[in-house]
Amino acid sequence: MxxxxxxxxxxxxxxxxxxxxxxxxxxxxxxxxxxxxxxxxxxxxxxxxxxxxxxxxxxxxxxxxxxxxxxxxxxxxxxxxxxxxxxxxxxxxxxxxxxxxxxxxxxxxxxxxxxxxxxxQPPGSRDGIVIAVWGPAGSPGRTTLAINIAAEIAAAGYSVALGDVDTHSASVAPALGMLDEAPGFAAACRLAGAESLTQAELERIGQRYRSGHSSFWVLTGIGRASRWPELSDSRVAATIAQCRKWVDFTVLDTGFSLEMDEEISSDVFSPRRNAASIAALREADRVVAVGDADPVGLSRFLRAHVDLVETVAAGRVVVVMNKIRASVIGMNPAAQVAQTLYRFGGIDAAAMIPYDRAGLDAAILTGQTLADAAARSPVRAAIRALVTSRLLPPSAIEQKIRTRSWRSRREEKARRAVRRHR
Structure with a gap:
């Protein structure tokens, strides 16, 4: 040795x-x-x-x-x-x-x-978990939540890939200070369409967010909204299937719209702009549905939630209310939001994320996750609790000491050795 x-x-x-x-x-x-x-x-x-x-x-x-x-x-x-x-x-x-x-x-x-x-779990048999993060129009915090969910899962010792599937306003790359001239997820979809997508190709086109305790892969989104036809539903589904074999967890940042536009198109075989998000939601094992906790955001969320549960089974949906603050809700805002969700949407046990402008601004300014930019932020603590209690498997929750994923690191070491001898 x-x-x-x-x-x-x-x-x-x-x-x-x-x-x-x-x-x-x-x-x-x-x-x-x-x-x-x-x-x-x-x-x-x-x-x-x-x-x-x-x-x-x-x-x-x-x-x-x-x-x-x-x-x-x-x-x-x-x-x-x-x-x-x-x-x-x-x-x-x-x-x-x-x-x-x-x-x-x-x-x-x-x-x-x-x-x-x-x-x-022999090589090639990995069946990773897919988590899709969705929310209605109005910037409820989909991208922020997706990034930090990926970071907290990675911090728990799992290999993670974060994919940007939003065909309206892809935001993962700028939020993490990454270049997106060659969008990773779109490139993966093109390879999947040609039946050429492999784990080696995913690592070639992916970028790495590097951190001392929560590094993960990133497949950036399309830089221009006009490129949405590259993300067809079949290609997205094939890419997700390959990601399951690549990493333990795949976190997908999806678009807001769930509109099925076949009825307004004479060509039922033409590509659909919202097909990527819908395919990601249907392929996901868990769907984190995030809403903005103010009167307008709650109204938007409750209306859109009806469309969401028609797209995916309600049992796979984890509801998260973001930006909880008394200034727009009143006294005891978490309780008032929970009461509103239950009364008008029949939604119980939603996770509550507080609002920390300073911590979120620090993360955006530095292009980092909350764990790196504002480790003591109450937002980070709430997201970590969400990941631990609702998204990680029970065996991970019971672990008192975090164990590292030696498998992924040894695989990387072997690949580096092969590259050195070429």
Missing amino acids: RIALALPLAVEDRLAADAVLHGHDVVARCSTAQELASRIDTVTPDVVIAAATERHLTAQLLAVCDEAGVRMLALVGGEVERRLAASVGLYEMAPSDATWPQIEAALGSLRRSFVQDAAA
């Missing part, structure tokens, strides 16, 4: 000698996390062992290791160091005074977990 170290000198000397005695190859001994991060691609370790201090462990090092498919283990000497490791997104830890056999045991348990996961 090839091992790289980022440790204080005394600990480094002890563990390096022990690792060699146990038959391992120490390929790097670095004094800082920054130094090790710059050498990962050169030394290509299998495992990085870092002390949980600000000098030796950073979010940048964790992100570089994630991209290279390198496992990481933090050595912690107390609660302060444990919290520091958790704050950058690393939950695989061992005591700082652990002997090498103890460290090998910790690494071995992670390796066995990976092998068991791979045996339970």
Whole structure:
């Protein structure tokens, strides 16, 4: 096993000698996390062992290791160091005074977990979950919610792809500060139409949102609304089917309109502008229906919700009311919104997202998720609670310690090795 170290000198000397005695190859001994991060691609370790201090462990090092498919283990000497490791997104830890056999045991348990996961789900058999985010006209917060749902699922240790299926006003790319000259989802649809869409192609046309704890793939939307014919219903369905095999979760930002325009067209075989959104909703395992929590937004949502439940089964719909605030609703706004939804739409148990202008502005300004731009925002906390309680499978909810998806990182490492030898 090839091992790289980022440790204080005394600990480094002890563990390096022990690792060699146990038959391992120490390929790097670095004094800082920054130094090790710059050498990962050169030394290509299998495992990085870092002390949980600000000098030796950073979010940048964790992100570089994630991209290279390198496992990481933090050595912690107390609660302060444990919290520091958790704050950058690393939950695989061992005591700082652990002997090498103890460290090998910790690494071995992670390796066995990976092998068991791979045996339970062999390559090519992955059946990922698809979540579509929909809302009526009026900017209720579809894109913001889709982006941060993807981020929170990724932070829980799953591989995630975020796709922009909105044929009216695609917004994911500018919200994350990404280029959209070559829209990823439209390119995927074209390949799907030619029966050439593969997981390798998805990674080629996708962009990566990089974060120390919640990185995910992004398939950007069409930059010009006139390109909507590229997203036919059959192509969208085929692309979603391939995404299920690619990642654990696919989050889709859809358009607002559910109008079926066949009745106003003489050619029933011509493309439909809203077909992409409707296909995404029908293919989704969960539909997050978001509305704006003000009198106008509530009225729009209740009218459009009738069309939504005619398109997808009501049992798959999770209702979310966004921008909850007393200034437009009155005292106890969450209770008033819940009462209105139940009285006029028969909607019960809707999730409530508060309004935090400062946090949302910070995310837009920096082109980041709320987890990165405003980690303590009440909006982020509410979305994380929504993901944990309503969108993740029960097994993930019961987990007390987040586990990383070694499968995706090892697959990426293998692909990088193949590219280097070409």
